[in-house]
Amino acid sequence: MNKIDNTSNNNFITTKEDLWNNCLLYIKDRIQDQAFQTWFDGIIATNLNNEEITLQVPNQFHYEWLESKYRNLIDNALKENSTHPLLVNYSVVISDKSIKDIPSLTTNEKPIPPGYKRKSQLNSRYIFENFIEGKSNQFAKAAAQSVSETPGQTPYNPLLIYSSPGLGKTHLLQAIGNKLLLQNKNMRVVYLTSEKFMLDFISSIQKNKSTDFINNYRNVDMLLLDDAQFFQSKEQTQEQFFHLFNDLFQKGKQIVLTTDCHPNELTGLKDRLVSRFQSGLIVDIQPPDLETRIAILMKKAEDDGLEIPYDVTEFIAEAIVGDIRAMEGALVKLLALSSLRKEDINMNLAKNVLKKLLGDTSFMDLSIDNIIKTVCNNMKVSERQIMGKTRIMEVALARQLAMYLSKELTNASLSNIGSNIGGRDHSTVIHACKNIEKKIIDDPEFEKKVENIKNQLTDKNL
Numbered sequence: 001m002n003k004i005d006n007t008s009n010n011n012f013i014t015t016k017e018d019l020w021n022n023c024l025l026y027i028k029d030r031i032q033d034q035a036f037q038t039w040f041d042g043i044i045a046t047n048l049n050n051e052e053i054t055l056q057v058p059n060q061f062h063y064e065w066l067e068s069k070y071r072n073l074i075d076n077a078l079k080e081n082s083t084h085p086l087l088v089n090y091s092v093v094i095s096d097k098s099i100k101d102i103p104s105l106t107t108n109e110k111p112i113p114p115g116y117k118r119k120s121q122l123n124s125r126y127i128f129e130n131f132i133e134g135k136s137n138q139f140a141k142a143a144a145q146s147v148s149e150t151p152g153q154t155p156y157n158p159l160l161i162y163s164s165p166g167l168g169k170t171h172l173l174q175a176i177g178n179k180l181l182l183q184n185k186n187m188r189v190v191y192l193t194s195e196k197f198m199l200d201f202i203s204s205i206q207k208n209k210s211t212d213f214i215n216n217y218r219n220v221d222m223l224l225l226d227d228a229q230f231f232q233s234k235e236q237t238q239e240q241f242f243h244l245f246n247d248l249f250q251k252g253k254q255i256v257l258t259t260d261c262h263p264n265e266l267t268g269l270k271d272r273l274v275s276r277f278q279s280g281l282i283v284d285i286q287p288p289d290l291e292t293r294i295a296i297l298m299k300k301a302e303d304d305g306l307e308i309p310y311d312v313t314e315f316i317a318e319a320i321v322g323d324i325r326a327m328e329g330a331l332v333k334l335l336a337l338s339s340l341r342k343e344d345i346n347m348n349l350a351k352n353v354l355k356k357l358l359g360d361t362s363f364m365d366l367s368i369d370n371i372i373k374t375v376c377n378n379m380k381v382s383e384r385q386i387m388g389k390t391r392i393m394e395v396a397l398a399r400q401l402a403m404y405l406s407k408e409l410t411n412a413s414l415s416n417i418g419s420n421i422g423g424r425d426h427s428t429v430i431h432a433c434k435n436i437e438k439k440i441i442d443d444p445e446f447e448k449k450v451e452n453i454k455n456q457l458t459d460k461n462l
Ligand code: ADP
Pocket: 130, 131, 132, 133, 137, 163, 164, 165, 166, 167, 168, 169, 170, 171, 172, 296, 324, 325, 328
């Protein structure tokens, strides 16, 4: 028996079960039901002594999530319910229910159609091994790995990954499927975009085969649906998907979705579908920091057997901030130009390529990234906040200022500035510039601040 207080007549909890159950009640009162179900339901205390309590979690990712998001809450719950401070330990369940043990199909389910695996549409290039991890994407990657290892068996069903374009959603989504197939080639994994889902559905209606259509998908073990925002305003398709979702979910099949924004921000989707989307785990991918961008470029170069000088790699990574696809595009163009001119890849070529890509007449040595960093330092906000969606006044002002300065000090186009600063569009940049111009006129203090930041930026680049 694990006692933490042996004195008689005390009201404190004495067993690990009681202590932890009381903690769970404490926690349940303080977070949303959804979060509680995902992160705390089923977590048990396996050990308790005078110094520590051990909590059992389903996997490493679950532990990392609890530690990073709920550490204070758990500590407070323990403080509230225990007579003395307790350290928290975690142990990971070693489940013998490996993927191989997932029950095979019952006889009334349809046999696997021939060629089905090829139909998974997975691109073998998209694997976890070449997905570079950084602060901006590590949770998304960990969650993806976790569902690929034990699909349908974690609370992360569905797993929804969202981000602005070009940040690795499709890569991760397909990596999940590739990994699962590598572990068990008999698994029926289907990857498709929501657009393809809709087109297939329409064509099945035209051919009077809508039952076949849905049955095809009902027999999958894992459904990877990319770009679900495309369902917006497509009511019939949503309806079909809703039923498919429920069906798969009830059978314990893993569903993974991606969208280009948080499901709360998706308009034109039925509430009940949005609520399904939100019923598992939602993780986002933020724009990668400079080091991660450099690492990604280096990895791409290495994979393609290219030799690119480090200064060129850094230069590209500095110039293209919020979109990895665009960064890869620059690399491809650079290669093309180097082979066309029969010249090794060098800074001159790189400047040429970026000038064209970013629409500059004279290439700025001052990058938007630089501007963001300097603005963040001066305005005391973090890069993550500026790149994110928050509308907290100070952050919104800093974001607008970064846009304004990028317009003033670089030759980047408005849409380029927007996409590099938190994935906004050009009209947001115009609005930001107007706002800052007005504030500069109205507020002399602010004007001084802006001048000061401008000086810091241009001094650095003289
Ligand atoms: P999204 O689906 O979010 O628009 P993609 O998954 O298509 O983005 O990613 C765009 C490109 O960037 C792909 O070629 C992908 O391999 C690459 N990419 C994105 N994130 C990473 C990363 N962390 N490491 C390596 N390559 C990445």
